[in-house]
Amino acid sequence: MDHAATTYAAPEVVAEMLPYFSEKFGNPSSVYNIGQENKTAVDAARAKVAAAINAEPNEIYFTAGGSESDNWALKGVAFANSRKGKHIITTAIEHHAILHAGEWLQSQGFEVTYLPVDKFGVVSVTDVEKAIRPDTILISVMYANNEVGTIQPIKEIGSIAKAHNIYFHTDAVQAVGHVPIDVKAEHIDMLSLSGHKFYGPKGVGALYIKKGVRIQNLIHGGAQESKHRAGTENVPGIVGLGVAIERAVQKMPVEAPRLARMRDRLTAELLKIPASHLNGHPTQRLPNNVNITFEYIEGEGILLLLNMFGICASTGSACNSASLEPSHVLTAMGVPHEISHGSVRLTVGERNTDEDVKYVLEKLPEIIHKLRSMSPLTPKELK
Numbered sequence: 001m002d003h004a005a006t007t008y009a010a011p012e013v014v015a016e017m018l019p020y021f022s023e024k025f026g027n028p029s030s031v032y033n034i035g036q037e038n039k040t041a042v043d044a045a046r047a048k049v050a051a052a053i054n055a056e057p058n059e060i061y062f063t064a065g066g067s068e069s070d071n072w073a074l075k076g077v078a079f080a081n082s083r084k085g086k087h088i089i090t091t092a093i094e095h096h097a098i099l100h101a102g103e104w105l106q107s108q109g110f111e112v113t114y115l116p117v118d119k120f121g122v123v124s125v126t127d128v129e130k131a132i133r134p135d136t137i138l139i140s141v142m143y144a145n146n147e148v149g150t151i152q153p154i155k156e157i158g159s160i161a162k163a164h165n166i167y168f169h170t171d172a173v174q175a176v177g178h179v180p181i182d183v184k185a186e187h188i189d190m191l192s193l194s195g196h197k198f199y200g201p202k203g204v205g206a207l208y209i210k211k212g213v214r215i216q217n218l219i220h221g222g223a224q225e226s227k228h229r230a231g232t233e234n235v236p237g238i239v240g241l242g243v244a245i246e247r248a249v250q251k252m253p254v255e256a257p258r259l260a261r262m263r264d265r266l267t268a269e270l271l272k273i274p275a276s277h278l279n280g281h282p283t284q285r286l287p288n289n290v291n292i293t294f295e296y297i298e299g300e301g302i303l304l305l306l307n308m309f310g311i312c313a314s315t316g317s318a319c320n321s322a323s324l325e326p327s328h329v330l331t332a333m334g335v336p337h338e339i340s341h342g343s344v345r346l347t348v349g350e351r352n353t354d355e356d357v358k359y360v361l362e363k364l365p366e367i368i369h370k371l372r373s374m375s376p377l378t379p380k381e382l383k
């Protein structure tokens with residue numbers, strides 16, 4: 001129940017990757033056959049990634065994952081366009097790969113506007129337009145939030161960016177393979193994606209860069225990726241990414257509604273627990289995401305007890321679980337700190353069944369009740 005943190009690599013994905021470790025191990029830059037065979041495999045994967053988001057193959061650049069893609073988009077556009085301006089617009093609820101890259105750019109003389117969100121975690125399209133200045137060079141708004149699942153009005157934001165001649169990047173790491181994406185129809189200039197969020201391998205992702213976008217390189221070295229991203233290609237990973245994205249898009253019409261049914265059943269049943277609230281948008285959300293706050297208790301405690309029953313869940317983002325800071329996403333949505341601490345995120349995936357949902361619905365209410373009965377904060381009538 002924590003597929004937003006990561007997914008396993010699907011067996012058919014791993015099967016396609018395996019030959020590229022020891023047997024077909026050539027370097028795609030070598031002229032001899034096993035080298036060229038690898039170049040062909042990388043190009044085939046590039047075509048699959050492009051097809052999944054309606055881009056052209058030569059607009060796909062492989063990276064080491066979502067974090068690298070996000071860093072490249074922000075830093076690359078910032079440094080390539082700093083003569084036009086030094087202002088970037090993003091949101092307060094981005095993944096830390098965007099937020100911390102933005103903070104670093106601020107230390108380098110760039111200005112970053114972090115747009116607020118409403119109580120559902122939605123960015124206002126009007127706010128985006130109002131934030132635009134003559135020196136704005138980039139708008140970066142995530143496609144779907146990793147903690148609360150809210151999907152942003154990407155096409156509308158893309159249209160505004162286009163009308164103002166400003167580049168538009170979206171961190172679509174949670175969305176790719178889960179909801180349909182069309183970079184052309186949605187006016188997206190750059191898009192980050194990552195293999196391990198849709199049953200592909202970890203440590204491999206891509207940045208889509210629309211032809212003509214002015215962007216500096218992040219990784220300097222050899223001439224790989226049309227001279228835009230140096231380093232010998234992670235061929236097994238890239239092959240796996242290609243198979244996984246094609247597979248996810250093929251499965252989506254059946255799998256997304258199945259996940260949404262499990263999501264909706266979990267949500268409806270868990271909201272019957274008193275003093276519980278759904279976080280995120282009630283309908284404009286990822287098909288697999290449930291995020292609920294239970295007042296008077298700590299999310300960490302809920303996770304530990306769930307774990308004792310073999311249920312894996314999260315309080316928000318996996319990256320945050322080591323810190324006891326309240327979630328920046330819930331804070332931006334106006335959830336008070338004392339309440340946001342009691343939040344749990346359940347993200348269903350391919351191997352989850354109705355039986356799993358039933359099991360969670362047996363255990364979680366008991367856990368909430370147990371923790372509340374021990375918490376000094378709980379009002380008498382809920383103990």
Ligand SMILES: *Cc1c(COP(=O)(O)O)cnc(C)c1O
Nearest residue numbers: 065066067095097146173174194
């Ligand atoms: C997981 C995630 C990332 C980071 O991707 P990695 O491949 O783990 O580096 C970035 N953005 C979002 C929204 C994510 O969910």
